[in-house]
Amino acid sequence: MELDVLSESLDRLAEMDPSALADTESIVGLYRDLARIEAIVTEATAAFDAAGNFVPDGALTAVAWVTTRCRVPRRQARAQVRRGRELRFLPECARAWANGEITGAHVDVMISLRGPETEAALARDEAMLVDQARKLTFAHFTRAAAYWKQLADPDGADQEAERRRARRDVYLVPSFGGSWLGAINLDPLDGTIVSEELDRLEHQLFEADRAEAREVLGRDPGPGDRLARTPGQRRADALVEMAIRSKSTPHNARKPAPLFTVLVGWETVHGRICELENGTVVPPGSLLPWLDRADLERAVFAPGRRIEISPTTRLFTGATRRAIEVRDRQCTHPFCEVTAPYCHSDHIQPWALGGPTTQENGRLLCPSHNGRRNERPPPAAAA
Numbered sequence: 001m002e003l004d005v006l007s008e009s010l011d012r013l014a015e016m017d018p019s020a021l022a023d024t025e026s027i028v029g030l031y032r033d034l035a036r037i038e039a040i041v042t043e044a045t046a047a048f049d050a051a052g053n054f055v056p057d058g059a060l061t062a063v064a065w066v067t068t069r070c071r072v073p074r075r076q077a078r079a080q081v082r083r084g085r086e087l088r089f090l091p092e093c094a095r096a097w098a099n100g101e102i103t104g105a106h107v108d109v110m111i112s113l114r115g116p117e118t119e120a121a122l123a124r125d126e127a128m129l130v131d132q133a134r135k136l137t138f139a140h141f142t143r144a145a146a147y148w149k150q151l152a153d154p155d156g157a158d159q160e161a162e163r164r165r166a167r168r169d170v171y172l173v174p175s176f177g178g179s180w181l182g183a184i185n186l187d188p189l190d191g192t193i194v195s196e197e198l199d200r201l202e203h204q205l206f207e208a209d210r211a212e213a214r215e216v217l218g219r220d221p222g223p224g225d226r227l228a229r230t231p232g233q234r235r236a237d238a239l240v241e242m243a244i245r246s247k248s249t250p251h252n253a254r255k256p257a258p259l260f261t262v263l264v265g266w267e268t269v270h271g272r273i274c275e276l277e278n279g280t281v282v283p284p285g286s287l288l289p290w291l292d293r294a295d296l297e298r299a300v301f302a303p304g305r306r307i308e309i310s311p312t313t314r315l316f317t318g319a320t321r322r323a324i325e326v327r328d329r330q331c332t333h334p335f336c337e338v339t340a341p342y343c344h345s346d347h348i349q350p351w352a353l354g355g356p357t358t359q360e361n362g363r364l365l366c367p368s369h370n371g372r373r374n375e376r377p378p379p380a381a382a383a
């Protein structure tokens, strides 16, 4: 009966022109309702599983029944049943999900925190973590959750890091036609070193492709204009370039430094910090093998005025630029995730209006948002 009411409402929505739901408020509302329905489906599946209602049809498990009758991938059915079972141990999480305040993805993160070593701490901290899930962006929430897990079970974090590192693997083999196919599995540190260099080279090729398109079009290429290469093709070319440069570098060449940036310490101001510049949380132990090889860069964040530099300089350079990069780490526009190497350091109060070139008056903005910074500010709710 209740389901009929829901189906009728959905029928009415489906008959509408979708553009009537294209405003910001409706989109937020739709995502909230999607999360609520997902929560209800999960709880119902858990009850179905517990009651054994799949048995009369001869199915051996609830997963097998849902996979067949609801025609969903087995993985999805398994995830749904597992979520339902685990949710019994996470009452705050279940409530917030049912209210549409958090999503299934948040619930999966919460479930991943639960283990024999963390169970008691999670029962204590569940409400606090769910509150973080309500407020933070998903990326920041997963980071907070990773820190929480490290603190709740430091040994487990080190073991997990070792297991991850043991799984490292590169697979590159010639296929039938002679093309090479492959896959890569690297731990957070190795992966950061490789992917940052790959991104850096790809970005150079991207700029080259854009310059070429600008020449042909006589204007800046927009999102609808095709560049000479796809992002995948540029990454492939960048990888080949890495091989060529490696082969042409003498063995005794000085290694570039730093190979990666890790933020550690800082406890007194912001709580425990140990993460890569891209935001990946790593257990402190995983840094040990690098300490004899990596050059260490030390950035100390202190309240108030931090790194001294002549405030009459027009451009952010040196330590000030670096401090802003390490602090902001990505474009500071709330809807943007462009990382520091591709951002400009911008004056919050414009230099022309007397804004000083200091850390406090600096922020990272990607080229797009830097170019649009005089437009109306983003809504405060998103910040």
Ligand SMILES: [Zn+2]
Binding pocket: 331, 332, 333, 336, 337, 338, 365, 366, 367, 368, 369
């Ligand atoms: Zn941006």
